[in-house]
Amino acid sequence: MRKVLLPSLIIVAALLLVLRIFYLQFVDDSFKLKSDNNAIKIKYDYPERGYIYDRNGKLLVANQASYDIMVIPRDVKNIDTLELCQLLDITKEDFLKRMAKAKIYSPRLPSVFLPQLNKSEFAAFQEKIRKFEGFYFQKRSLRDYEVDFGANVFGFITQVNEKLVAKNPYYNSGDLIGRQGVEESYEDILRGIKGVKYFQKDKYNREIGSYKEGRYDTVAVQGEDINLTIDAELQKYGEQLMVNKRGGIVAIEPKTGEILALVTAPSYDPSILVGRQRSKNYTVLYHDSIAKPLYDRGLLAEYPPGSPFKILTGLVALQEGVVNEHTTFMCHHGFSYARGRFMKCHGFGPHQLHNGIYNSCNTYFASAYMLTINKYAKPAYAVDVWSNHIKSFGLGQFMGYDLPTGKKGNIPDSKTYKKIYPNGGWRSTTIVSNAIGQGEVLMTPIQLANMMATVANEGYYYTPHIIKRIEGHKIDKKFTTKHVTTIDKKYYKPMISGLFDVYNLGTASSLRVDGIDICGKTGTAENFAKINGKREQLKDHSIFVAFAPKDNPKIAIAILVENGGFGATIAGPIASLMIEKFLRKKITRTDLETRILNTSLQGQYAKLGGLSEIIKLQLRIEDSIKNKKTAVPVPVIKVDTTQQN
Template sequence: MRKLLLPTLIIIAASLLLIRIFYLQVINDTFKLKSENNAIKIKYDYPERGYIFDRNGKLLVANQASYDIMVIPRELKNIDTLEFCQLLNITKEDYIKKIEKAKVYSPRLPSVFLPQLNKSEFAAFQEKIRKFEGFYFQKRSLRDYEVDFGANIFGFITQVNERLIEKNPYYKSGDLIGRQGVEESYEEILRGIKGVKYIQKDKYNREIGSYKDGKYDTIAVQGEDINLTIDAEIQRYGEQLMINKRGGIVAIEPKTGEILALVTAPSYDPAILVGRQRSKNYTLLYHDSIAKPLYDRGLLAEYPPGSPFKILTGLIALQEEVIDEHTTFVCHHGFSYAPGRFMKCHGSGPHQLNNGIYNSCNTYFANVYLRIIGKYKSTPYAVDNWSNHLKSFGLGQFMGYDLPTGKRGKVPTSKTYKSIYPNWNYSGKTIISNSIGQGEVLMTPIQLANMIATVANEGYYYTPHIIKKIKGASIDKKFTTKHVTTIDKKYFKPMIQGLFDVYNYGTASSLRVEGIDICGKTGTAENFAKIGGKRVQLKDHSIFVAFAPKDNPKIAIAILVENGGFGATIAGPIASLMIEKYLRKKITRVDLEKRVLGISLRDQYAKLGGMKEASAIETTPKDSISRKETSTLKVDSTKQN
């Protein structure tokens, strides 16, 4: 038996080898196709990208035809470079540089010589392209923007680089890919599948027909259309209200987590990143270190949240049962928490939860926070317990939304304070600034919006997302998964009443909209920057969060306006206007609208390096504060904040 084992194994191995060789040489033509590449020309048929619509079916992004001039270096023969360069309005030096670059990529494979010719440029060159052997046209599809807003939402398309080509074999030289926004997030859905045709050539390099009668050819499959959750009208309106201002607006439908508006200011017309001027315009935007129009403040800007954070301080205290809605603290224009340490407040007299919220009393929430931390013998344990409550609102972490950029914000833990105070037993008074949204807490506008949406829902939220519908497919299940906070539902009702009374009796009483029950909270952030090596205080940032209606909320919103002053000065009016625009499709508070549209903060921004003149490619001015700034939070003021 052992004598037969070795011969048997040899026979089996030889048989398998022969079968494989027969398959590759007789049945499968794949390697034959590769070996005949020198006699085969590959042509790609690029599909249209999927269209982009808003939540109501309004077309936002379509397509337009574009043509690339492709070159196969080894097929170049007897080129009249002077005539060629004159036709395309390029220099001979440019011609040589582009040809050398194509040779480096591959002498025998096509690469882009000149991209994105429009119809008139294509027509002029098409008549004479037969004279320039080795060059041919490749039709592609570029974006055609039906609106002049939402650039940060859409992103843009650009040519793939060599690194990506090496990483992903689907892409070839000259292919286009989505970058930033939904173009990047949903690239594989929007791009479709390109078709391939194999053309047989004879020994004279002439095309003689399809290889193998088209056996290996494939047809292009158009990209799928998508509907965004964005409401085009309030997106446009939000960008209009933010002209001559800098900051971010995020609006969410509380019951679904759908993003209704995502505004960053300043922004730009998305159409400037289409065509042959795309690279030049992108470079201008990219190198604008003052305004940073490519920086999405709604997703990336991290700020101490200020007084809107008092909402969370109150809810955690209720959950921890260290207060109830009737617990009273007396305010004497501030709170003394250590020798020489005094937290100012514009309020006075006794405060409970309701008027503590609508008067934005620092003294009340400082005392509440001390009870939260003081409930446990171990301060580190108490801090981590407090931190875990905050994290249940989606804070201090990447939220998982379907856009390719973002920041996690910051929720401090016991580890945070161990690194700050390694040899010091800190207490609640040491970190008392956390009580009013100062201290080490940082939040992005989208986190603020999700927080107030969670309050509107009385304790749950859905991951914010921008995709509503994909033709022929379903959206990710994570966007329909409910996240429940650590706060019991019963504690949200008194808090919501306090937020409602902010509009009735408190810091937003002048911002009411007749017939709409709005709940909201003002905030103000101090703004410091280094100018000439000195720390200089500039005008405060304006913050506001709100939702409406009070019962069965349809919209939750967060606004941050850099250098906007008190929360009720600019951010608050914008919130009221955006809410009315969404719910009623019209504006009755024309006084607020006129006030906001008339406010320009360009002079404030000029203090940080000078104001650039608006260029011809802008739809809103380049006027944002340098991101080198640092921010801390200002004490809220009753009836002013």
Template sequence: MRKLLLPSLIIVAALLLVIRIFYLQVINDTFKLKSENNAIKIKYDYPERGYIYDRYGKLLVANQASYDIMVIPRELKNIDTLEFCQLLKITKEDFIKKIAKAKVYSPRLPSVFLPQLNKSEFAAFQEKIRKFEGFYFQKRSLRDYEVDFGANIFGFITQVNDKLIAKNPYYNSGDLIGKQGVEESYESVLRGIKGVKYFQKDKYNREIGSYKDGKYDTIAVQGEDINLTLDAELQKYGEQLMINKRGGIVAIEPRTGEILALVTAPSYDPSILVGRQRSTNYTLLYRDSIAKPLYDRGLLAEYPPGSPFKILTGLIGLQEGVVDEQTTFMCHHGFSYARGRFMKCHGFGPHNLHNGIYNSCNTYFANVYMRTINKYAKPAYAVDVWSKHVKSFGLGDFMGYDLPTGKRGNIPDSKTYKKIYPNGGWRSTTIVSNSIGQGEVLMTPIQLANMMATVANEGYYYTPHIIKKIKGTNIDPKFTEKHQTTIDKKFFKPMISGLFDVYNLGTARGLGVPGIDICGKTGTAENFAKINGKRVKLEDHSIFVAFAPKDNPKIAIAILVENGGYGNAIAGPIASLMIEKYLRKKITRTDLEKKILERSLRDRYAKLGGMKDANAIETSPKKDTVKSKVIETAPPVANLTIEN
């Protein structure tokens, strides 16, 4: 047996090798098509990307024809460079650089020489293309935006880079790919499938017919259409209300987690990132480091949530049993809680949960928080218990929504304070600012909106998402998974009662909409900056969170306006208007609408930018410039670093 083992292994190995070679050379010759074969020419047929619709079927993003000039460096012969450059309005230096770049990619394979010609440019060059051997057209489709809003949601289309080509074999030089927004998140769904045709060439490099009678040819398959959860009219209205302001608006349907609106301000018209000027326009937007129109404040901006966080402070106090609905604390327009430190307050007299919420009493919630922390012998353990409750609302981490950008926010725990106070000594009085949404607590607007959706649902939420329907497939099942908080359902009723009276008796009096029962909470987050090394207090951020109707809620919303002042000054009216717009499709509070549409914070932003006069900000330049499409721009900031 031993004598037969080695010969047997050699025979088996030889047979396997022969079978594999026979398969590759006779049965399957697709490897031939992947090589840079002089006898075969490959042409791609690029499909249209899937269309994008809103929740009601309104078309938001379609396609338009575009043409790339492709070049195969090895096939260039007798080019009249001067005529070529004049025709395409490029310099000779540009011509040389582009050819050199194409050679680096591959002398034999096609690469993009000049992308995204429009119809008139294509027609002019098509007449003379026969004179420029080695060049040909590649038809593609670019996005055609049917609306001038929602740029942060859609994202944009750009050419793939060499790094991605090396990583993903689907893409070739010149291919387009979605970046940011749903174009990136759902790239594999929207892009479709490229068609491929193979042609045989003779020794003179002329096409002589289809390779193997089209055996390996495939047809292009258009990308799948998608419906977003977005309410297009609500999104448009939100962006209008935020003109000449900075901040974010996020609206969610509580019972599903569907994102109804995702507004960031300032924003821009998505159409400026289409065509040959895309790169130039993108650079202008990118370099605007002050207004940051490419920065999605609804998803990325981390702010102290301010008074809306008192909702969680109260709920956790009820859950931990340190207070009940009748527990009362006395407020004297402020609360001296330890070592002479003082916390200002809006209220006066005795406060319980109900009037503590609608009066936004700092005294009440500071006491509730300290009782929660003091319940346990060790502050480190206590703050971890508190932190766990807060995080059960989806805070302090990425939320898992289907957009490619986001921030965690920050919910502190014992590890946080061990780093801040390595020698110990901290206690409930040290970190009491957390009780009112200051201190180390940071949240994004979408987290605030999800918090209110959770309260509206009395203790549970669904992961926020922007996709509603994909033609031909199902959406990710994680968006239908219910997330339960650590707070018992019974504690939400008294909290909701207090939030309802915010509009009737409290800090949002006068902001209600007749016939709509709204529950809300004002917020004013302190805002500091370092100017020339000094800590300076700037105008507070205006925050408001709400849901409506009180019974069977259909919308939960969070608004943050940077440097907007009190929560009921700007953010509150915007919340009322957005809620009425969604529920009724019209506005009856035209007084609030007029106030907000006419309200501009340009003076405040100009001051931050070191400008003496807001009129120095260019908001209405010539129509042929990219800035005409940017809703609000701002001057550079000198020696200013904004802190959260």
């Protein structure tokens, strides 16, 4: 049997190889196309990308015709270089650089010489294209933004790089691809399928007809349309409220995890990254190290959450049984504990859970936290118990939403403190700052919003996501999978009662909206920065979290405004306005609206480095328009430059 096995395997393998060769040579000769580049010309028909709509069917992103000037360096012969440069409005030096780059890519394959001409620019070139042998145009589809907001949500379209072309056979040099936002997350769905046509060439490189009578030609298929969970009007309003400020706003529908608004500030008009000015404008945005307009603060910025974290401190203490609704701690405008350290406080007198929440009493939550840690003999074990409770809210980890960027934040555990204190000796008093959202705790605005959605749902959440509907496709089931926290449902009701009275009796009583029951929590986060090489404390970040209505919540929201001060000063009013805008589609608290729209923090930000590049970009564009030099779209950023240094 063994003597027969080896020869049999060799014979079978040889037969399979012969059959495969026969199939490729006589049955399927599609691979022959790759070896016939000298005799075959390939033309691609690029489909339109799928349209993007908001949750209510409002069109946000469509398409517009664009034309790339392509070049095959080997075919460029006897052309008037100066005339071509004048026609395309480029310098001779620019021409030489572009030709050199094309030759490096391939002397005989087409590559993009000048991308993204609009119709008028293309028309001028088309009239004289016959004079420039080796050049031709490739029609493509560029984005046409129907709105001037949501740049961080959409992302943008750019050319693929050579590394990606080598890695992914779908893309060729000059092809466009989505970057950042939903354009990147849903690239495979939005891009569609390219059509391909093959043409036979003669020895003079002239087309003489379709190859194999079009047997291998394919038709372009348009990309699928998508509906986002974003509410366009809420997104627009949030960006208006954040003009002349820096920070992030994230709003979530608690019952579904759908992201209603994702605001980062400062932002920009997405249309400035379309057309021939795209590269220059992107360079300005990319190198703006002061305002960081491409940095999505709602997803990426990690901050100490401050007082909103007291919600979780209280819930864990209730779950661990170290306090109940009636447990009382005495506050003397501060809380003293071991080693002479002192924690300032807003309150005075006896505090239980209810008034501890609406007065934001540091004493109450520091005491509850230390009781939680001291419940167990070993602080390392205790802090892991606490940490696991907190992480059940989706914190301290990547959340799994359908956007290409994010940060984990930080929820400390015993490993954290073993690194900080390798010789041991730490205990509850050492790490008590965690109780009030300071210490080693870090959260992003989307994590804060998801935390409030979880509280609104009394103990569960769905992974936040920005896709609502894709025609012909099912939404990933991970977005409809319920995540339940380790905190029993019965402990949420007393916490929600305290959050409700933040608006009635506590730190946000001036922010009430008649007829809407809002539950919320103010917060501030300490803010340090290096200025002239020295670490200085700047004005605190303003934080506010909320959900509404109290019963059957429809929206949970988190706002963080850098250098905004106390939570009820700027972030709090924005929360009330956003909630009313979403629930009523109108604003009755026009006093809050006027104050926020007229508030500029540019003076605060100027201390960190003067005029940012994005402000300079707007000033240049405005100057250009005044002098009628070029027709360039104006970005959405509005700034008060009178307060800049």
